[in-house]
Amino acid sequence: MKKILLLALGACALNAANAQFKGMLEKATQQVAKKDTAKAASGNPLGKIVSAATGGSASGLSNEDIISGLKEALAVGTTNGANKLSAVDGFFKDAALKILMPAEAQKVEKTLRGMGMGKQVDQAILSMNRAAEDATKSAAPIFLNAIKGITIQDGFNILKGNETAATTFLKDRTQAQLTAAFRPVIEEALKKVDATKYWNTLFTNYNRFSAQKVNPDLTAYVTEKALFGIFTKVGEEEARIRKDPMARTSDILKKVFGK
Incomplete structure (x- = not known):
């Protein structure tokens, strides 16, 4: 019984760690995407307009x-x-x-x-x-x-x-x-x-x-x-x-x- 309880607790901890890692991965991916958008905008005369329209910056357009x-x-x-x-x-x-x-x-x-x-x-x-x-x-x-x-x-x-x-x-x-x-x-x-x-x-x-x-x-x-x-x-x-x-x-x- 004690062994089963320990296994259950281990599974819960593993799931929590996976969820935390997934959240960190998604956050990192979003940050990279924002940087890519900003970089594209700086190299394209109209990139800033596209970035603004898709939420990349608050341009009011x-x-x-x-x-x-x-x-x-x-x-x-x-x-x-x-x-x-x-x-x-x-x-x-x-x-x-x-x-x-x-x-x-x-x-x-x-x-x-x-x-x-x-x-x-x-x-x-x-x-x-x-x-x-x-x-x-x-x-x-x-x-x-x-x-x-x-x-x-x-x-x-x-x-x-x-x-x-x-x-x-x-x-x-x-x-x-x-x-x-x-x-x-x-x-x-x-x-x-x-x-x-x-x-x-x-x-x-x-x-x-x-x-x-x-x-x-x-x-x-x-x-x-x-x-x-x-x-x-x-x-x-x-x-x-x-x-x-x-x-x-x-x-x-x-x-x-x-x-």
């Missing part, structure tokens, strides 16, 4: 603040990006985004310039860029419509992403719609600025002297380049808002991105 700030940042970024590219020379005088001849036509371009048709080549290039600038005017409403549908979960995923995570989100949500909207606009713009005429003139003349005929889809090519340009510019605007206090032009941007 609500979920509504965060989503409102994110939507505002996207609205500003997309509007600024679209406005810059839709202006005259928005594409044409941007060294990084200027639309040049397609790769398969660059040999043709060199040959035509050598034949004294440099002016026509320059007109064809200018007309492609003018078409992209004209089409970009229709981008902002499509972006703004996608921004309205951002959820809290979308917001946190974007905030925890890299400096162009919001642009990537918009690209995934809008690229198909933008392509469908841009193509007819670009096709019409190419006609309006005589791009089709210049293109046809260039390649009609080239094809007279070459056994390898060139006839790429000009509208599809310019549409692709226009979309690349606008997402590049929107990404630049997003990164600027994340990093530069001067780019935060409203109270909600200052409140959210200044934390």
Whole structure:
């Protein structure tokens, strides 16, 4: 009987020790998690916002603040990006985004310039860029419509992403719609600025002297380049808002991105 009692007391003591150890382990795990959260926040311009929203610090930011700030940042970024590219020379005088001849036509371009048709080549290039600038005017409403549908979960995923995570989100949500909207606009713009005429003139003349005929889809090519340009510019605007206090032009941007 005495032996059974001793065994029972030993079991109780062991359970108590296990419970105490488990409590200490959980406490230590929580402390490590808090340190990891703080460390992540210090290395990410938006990490502090995420940490605040998940209880990492008392910043006074609500979920509504965060989503409102994110939507505002996207609205500003997309509007600024679209406005810059839709202006005259928005594409044409941007060294990084200027639309040049397609790769398969660059040999043709060199040959035509050598034949004294440099002016026509320059007109064809200018007309492609003018078409992209004209089409970009229709981008902002499509972006703004996608921004309205951002959820809290979308917001946190974007905030925890890299400096162009919001642009990537918009690209995934809008690229198909933008392509469908841009193509007819670009096709019409190419006609309006005589791009089709210049293109046809260039390649009609080239094809007279070459056994390898060139006839790429000009509208599809310019549409692709226009979309690349606008997402590049929107990404630049997003990164600027994340990093530069001067780019935060409203109270909600200052409140959210200044934390």
